[in-house]
Amino acid sequence: MRIQTSRFALRGFVALLLLSALLLVAGVAGAANEAQGATPIDVFCVTGSVIDHAEKPSSGWTITAVMYDPATGLLDPGTAVDTETINVENDPAGPVGSFRFEGLAVGIWNFSIGSRTGWSPVTPASFDVTLAYGRTDCAPIRFKMRQDVIVIVQKIGADHMPLPNWVIHAKPGAGNFFALAKNATTDISGTAMSLS
Numbered sequence: 289m290r291i292q293t294s295r296f297a298l299r300g301f302v303a304l305l306l307l308s309a310l311l312l313v314a315g316v317a318g319a320a321n322e323a324q325g326a327t328p329i330d331v332f333c334v335t336g337s338v339i340d341h342a343e344k345p346s347s348g349w350t351i352t353a354v355m356y357d358p359a360t361g362l363l364d365p366g367t368a369v370d371t372e373t374i375n376v377e378n379d380p381a382g383p384v385g386s387f388r389f390e391g392l393a394v395g396i397w398n399f400s401i402g403s404r405t406g407w408s409p410v411t412p413a414s415f416d417v418t419l420a421y422g423r424t425d426c427a428p429i430r431f432k433m434r435q436d437v438i439v440i441v442q443k444i445g446a447d448h449m450p451l452p453n454w455v456i457h458a459k460p461g462a463g464n465f466f467a468l469a470k471n472a473t474t475d476i477s478g479t480a481m482s483l484s
Contacts, residue, residue: 358395
């Protein structure tokens with residue numbers, strides 16, 4: 289005995305499958321929304337740290353947070369908040385070189401590290417962080433800084449007279465991943481100076 293199926297029955301079956309798939313997707317989305325509502329939300333804070341080129345905590349830095357004005361897209365100086373990195377061992381507020389901003393408003397914030405003589409940033413000196421509804425933890429950021437070293441080289445000849453216009457090449461030693469290769473040309477006194 290042969291079973292014959294009409295085109296209408298086949299279309300009805302396909303429509304039933306599509307409807308079942310839509311109901312399944314709606315059920316999963318509803319369950320996800322219920323699960324999201326059950327978690328703590330609206331945590332508006334940023335934690336961070338400052339480390340040196342050797343990845344050791346570095347203290348004594350000032351970190352500034354400034355919010356972008358949603359109307360103009362520009363930084364709003366009126367929202368500026370400063371904090372300093374913790375610089376005392378065993379401070380109960382956190383480890384050396386750490387910082388924390390609490391109670392920030394929803395929006396886009398710019399976090400920047402202040403400059404200090406003899407130091408340069410390895411990471412960017414500022415970061416933008418978006419704080420949005422539904423965040424369940426503090427946003428983490430990290431600044432990495434390196435201490436500048438002034439290298440002075442003097443090129444002299446066999447007669448101990450200065451040699452000008454010599455190009456001196458300096459490159460980082462093994463394992464130093466954050467210093468850059470530098471070139472400097474000796475001046476009339478045979479001296480070349482560079483920040484490493």
